[in-house]
Amino acid sequence: MITLNQPDPTGAEKLSSLPQLPRDVGGPVFAEPWQAQAFALAVRLSEEGHFTWKEWAATLAAELKSAADRGEPDDGSHYYHHWLAALERLVAEKGLAEPAALFARKEAWAEAYRRTPHGKPVELAAGLAPPARR
Amino acid sequence: MKTSRRDFIANAGAAAAAMHDLAHAQEPDHEHEHSLVPSDPALRVKSLESLLVEKGLVDPAALDALIDTYEHKIGPRNGAQVVARAWVDPAFKKRLLANGTATIGELGFGGRGGDYLVVVENTPKVHNLIVCTLCSCYPWAVLGLPPVWYKSAAYRSRAVIDPRGVLREFGLDLPQDVEIRVHDSTAELRYLVLPERPAGSEKLSEDELAALVTRDAMIGVANVPLPPGVRP
Incomplete structure (x- = not known):
């Protein structure tokens, strides 16, 4: 489902509601691939109507503020860690995915990587199968 | 006629799995350790994405398109x-x-x-x-x-x-x-x-x-x- 009548998700107006977003003249910049994936997930979930961009901006702002309150340096280096934490929180609040399910899925992926020899595609099923005898 | 990259992916996708095995059969020395486990945030994003895609809450093609737009940014x-x-x-x-x-x-x-x-x-x-x-x-x-x-x-x-x-x-x-x-x-x-x-x-x-x-x-x-x- 792609809604065509919404403004460009990466448009200036939308991104300007996220004042600390690492960016250059062309838009957001990422230090690692997972950051772009987390960015795209938030944009798409909002576009598909699971939450509004305003809700997203507020959740992210709260996450950034609590990091600052904990005394973490505000140099932008952990921006996407906070982005991800905010995304997990909002996804749980909206009932899109339970924290326990996310945790189990993360363990399954880690196990899949551990069990898959390099040279084979990593499939989630490999992490869900019963553990091999060791 | 020049094939676009997306066509290339779409057309060749069907036969790919079999060919993948063939590729490895031809590479006898391609024996590596298990795959390196990604970092904690990378695994968490992967988990979010795979769960949400599975539930039909987010369109993987739209995600890819968005990431594609930004791939040159880093x-x-x-x-x-x-x-x-x-x-x-x-x-x-x-x-x-x-x-x-x-x-x-x-x-x-x-x-x-x-x-x-x-x-x-x-x-x-x-x-x-x-x-x-x-x-x-x-x-x-x-x-x-x-x-x-x-x-x-x-x-x-x-x-x-x-x-x-x-x-x-x-x-x-x-x-x-x-x-x-x-x-x-x-x-x-x-x-x-x-x-x-x-x-x-x-x-x-x-x-x-x-x-x-x-x-x-x-x-x-x-x-x-x-x-x-x-x-x-």
Whole structure:
């Protein structure tokens, strides 16, 4: 489902509601691939109507503020860690995915990587199968 | 007729799984340790994405399209600077080919611990092509995010089996006497192609040269285009 009548998700107006977003003249910049994936997930979930961009901006702002309150340096280096934490929180609040399910899925992926020899595609099923005898 | 990259992925997708196994059958020494487990945030994003896609809450094609838009944002300019420097500074080039990781570090570029970057040089007789048959291991410190086609099963398998055919589909028809070397990246060992400096670029500055270098040329699916105004 792609809604065509919404403004460009990466448009200036939308991104300007996220004042600390690492960016250059062309838009957001990422230090690692997972950051772009987390960015795209938030944009798409909002576009598909699971939450509004305003809700997203507020959740992210709260996450950034609590990091600052904990005394973490505000140099932008952990921006996407906070982005991800905010995304997990909002996804749980909206009932899109339970924290326990996310945790189990993360363990399954880690196990899949551990069990898959390099040279084979990593499939989630490999992490869900019963553990091999060791 | 030139096939677009998305068509290339779509058309070749069906046969890819079988070809993937074939690719590995032809590589007896492709025995690695288990795959490197990604970082904690990378696993969490992967988990979110796979759960939400499974529930039909987010469209994976739309996600890919969005990431595609930004894939150039973390990097091919870094790689282009490395290539331009190698073209103008023979001592840098020598160091780069001998020790990629340390030498890109001179320009302030580097990946996480554990990656080792090998730079392979194109010549009139040798053309290098990068692939990761496993997944999408990619020298992202110098090239940014891998394009969607790089991650496709079609590219991953066919680049090994029929590199000349794959290059032709990307619009690069190499003469038969040019040897094609395919480099299979791993989580620990990544490759960057040092493309040939194009004819007619002798008077360009290092910055102007860097502006000519494309991501695709550094993966090896294209050559660096001639400078504007230069005719072949």
